[in-house]
Amino acid sequence: MKKGVALLILATILWGGNYICGRFLAPALPATLLNTIRWGISTILLWGILAFNKMDFPILKKWKEFLILGFFGVFAFSTLNYLGLRSLSASHAGMISAGIPIAILLFTPFVLKDKIHAKSWIGAIISVIGVMILIQGKQGGASQSSLIGEIEILLSCLAWGMYTVLGKKYGKSIDPLTMTAGASFYGTLLSALSCIGTVDTGMIHMTGSAWLAVIYVSTLASVVAFFSWSAGVEMVGPALAAPFINLLPVWTVVFGVLLLHEKISFITLLGGIITIAGAVFTSYQTSSNKNKKGLIQTA
Template structure:
């Protein structure tokens, strides 16, 4: 039975939306570097039998572009999710997912700066609208916050995470014809887990109380390590192959929708007016930038 591409793309965004809520739900139960480390260890174990044969076949290409592979691992595997898990200690999962929606905007800006790609009129207008939306979310709708430098630390960390993910996405776009996706993903997972190991070990050593491996913690690791990593990745890739990257990119705007829904249902978070107005500006700006 062939699964329609739109179902695959929606499934991926549902799982990625849940990632923000899961990270927020286990703050205090498992530290962020350790959660990220166990996530990618589990993802590696699940993905290894799927992609190992392709790694052997593509090893020469991976060695040839080892600097790119290393950067992909540092930005997309090591930094992005870990920073998100750190951020949700001091911001809501709704805010984090809304900030994440600015990824296309950062990609356009980086492409303009480093690749000298020209921005269209719609991209410029959409970027300005989205950045205004981000500022509105950061300020919580209160303009006095910027005068008092009273910005939420967690929101700023999410923006740093988005910057890392934008670099990752830009490299994926630039090297999509030179680096095979499945084998590259497996290798970046392995490298990322190695980078995260010393940070996780430090967290474990310095914890005041040891981690209690409750069903909640184990379920969170299972979710982020299999569903949000492997199932979402494979579903997204298959959907993109069937309908194209441009049409698929619009579906990324569903991530904050699902994250907000899950946050309200499972964490008791309540969206405030500033988030709704800022979120609409962010998503509207991103949609506008995709116009030809």
């Protein structure tokens, strides 16, 4: 259990860095092009891992499943995140991501017909309350936001929730690594197609630091975070793991203070503590949930 929780926390730290990089790259690359480059690199890495382990990649045989997963988990989720980060601070966008576990728990009974443990709902609600306090704390800061940006991040939460539950459904016949590689491949294609007619060279302003950020989101925030999260979910179960996504706001605030020099108030700190408490509370579910198969996650 402790190892699984540690892996979940590591994944959220790496994804928290993705929000910082996404905000940093907003003026350097259009969201659709950034997503294409990010997942194009990730696809090559994942494909290489499959080949190294001599695993089949049914890219055509399972195209429907991969296409659906690629649309929700790679194209819609990531692109909407990067679009939202054009007008929202990294901290603000990360805090809105608290809607992800609610989306997962909402879709699970309808798609998977699974019963959700009451403690999962309670833990998620506690975490959301913490994030609401975090948002109140950030209102007094210097960060700017927009309604459109907030809607884009909220829609990304719904996309991730659907991807997660569909990942478990399709996971009955496809292993997590193959599923992620397939979703990454088709999601990259969709992202590339979305660039046609919407991206020109005048919108690209890359620097050395920007390329480092691209490398980070393509490797640590994608491949490494995926393995960390999927392994953690496999150990503790999907319902238990879902509220740990609410640690994202904590890391984005911490990174915002350290890297973007944002101010942090007492209310912000209090919200972070409550957010963590919600995730920890959920980790004390009954051991019967440990045998549930994990859900696929990406960010």
